[in-house]
Amino acid sequence: MEFLAGGRAEVRITRADVGKRVSVRRLTGAGAGALAFTDAVGVLTSWDQGVLSITRRSGETVRIEESALVAAKVVPDRPATARHGAAHPSSGEPARRRGPAATALELQTVAARGWPAVETARLGEWTLRASGGFTRRANSVLPLGDPGVPLETALERIGQWYDERGLPPVIVVATGRADTGERLAAELAERGWTDERHTTVRIAALAPLADTGADLSRVALSREPGADWLALYNRTGEAEPSAEATRTALQVLTGGPSVWFATVHGADGGTAAIGRLVVDGRWAGFAALEVAPAARRQGLATLVMAALAERALEEGASAAYLQVEADNAGALAFYDRLGFTDHHGYHYRRALPGGRR
Secondary structure, eight states, X not given: OGGGTTSOOOBOOOGGGTTSEEEEEEEEEEETXXXXXXXXXXXXXXXXXXXXXXXXXXXXXXXXEGGGEEXXXXXXXXXXXXXXXXXXXXXXXXXXXXXXXXXXXXXXXXXXXXXXXXXXXXXXTEEEEESTTSOSGGGSEEEOSOOSXXXXXXXXXXXXXXXXXTOOOEEEEEESSTTSOHHHHHHHHHTTOEEEEEEEEEEEESHHHHTTOOOGGGEEEESSOXXXXXXXXXXXXXXXXXXXXXXXXXXXXXXXXXXXXXXXXXXXXXEEEEEEEEEETTEEEEEEEEEOGGGTTSSHHHHHHHHHHHHHHHTTOOEEEEEEETTOHHHHHHHHHTTOEEEEEEEEEEOOTTSOO
16 A cells, blocks of 8 residues: 555554555455455444444445554545556546546436436425336435435435335435535445446536547437337337336426437438437537447447537537446446546445335
């Protein structure tokens, strides 16, 4: 660890540092005449009865015995980073390719406006969202701030609200920045709320996405998704969506400040690629990027992104964001090539049936 270089190891954190991002080294055993150490970086979410809880960027909580600490210190918030060797914003690359500055709170707020739920309710500063089960984002609690009541009470009310709608209680928890919810993740984990669908929020400068030199005339843009667009998207959760499920999906998909849908047709007239854009002030949010299996490896995903980025620039946006599931290696590599960098992560916490709320 960096704080061990050039000096002796020290534990430089105290219980007063709960809530801060820390880097620690602990002794985990010995063998063959050598000591074994393990490092952990994350938010110090608790320090009780000789045990530290550190919640990592992924949302995983690590419990460490105080007696096993070898070294520890508070560390600054982690900057947005590129993956797989892509250029980092501090590497001297042209300014127009650098990612925008933003807090996690700003991005969460913008993303929620860009994918609005059909029904919402307030619980203090938390927002309960329901949309008939169409996508996890539109059917989960967004906890931005204080619920205004003790957590146990908040979870009871959340459970009741979602039970009334025939939906499971789910809370989305952001991690990985100074203003994210590691402490909430740890508290929900202690109550048996299981984690799932780990996702990375990625950002980029908008102008380079449109600067491809490609012929964008193949990309048709519209304010509403046509039947061909919906057929390739097909995320209603039903093999043959009912009229009600389709209406709900359309309400979410077309919601947002300024929404556009991109469609590319193949030589046979079928839908080859699609994408969705929502413009909200300086932010352009990209989603629903899909390429038909028979049309892959033809550059259509890049073409759709370029056409949507050009439209967003015309509407005054300058920054781009999107969300990618953390285990989708292909999508992560694709967005690396477009210049996107990691900003923060989020995952969902679901109450187990019959478990504590």
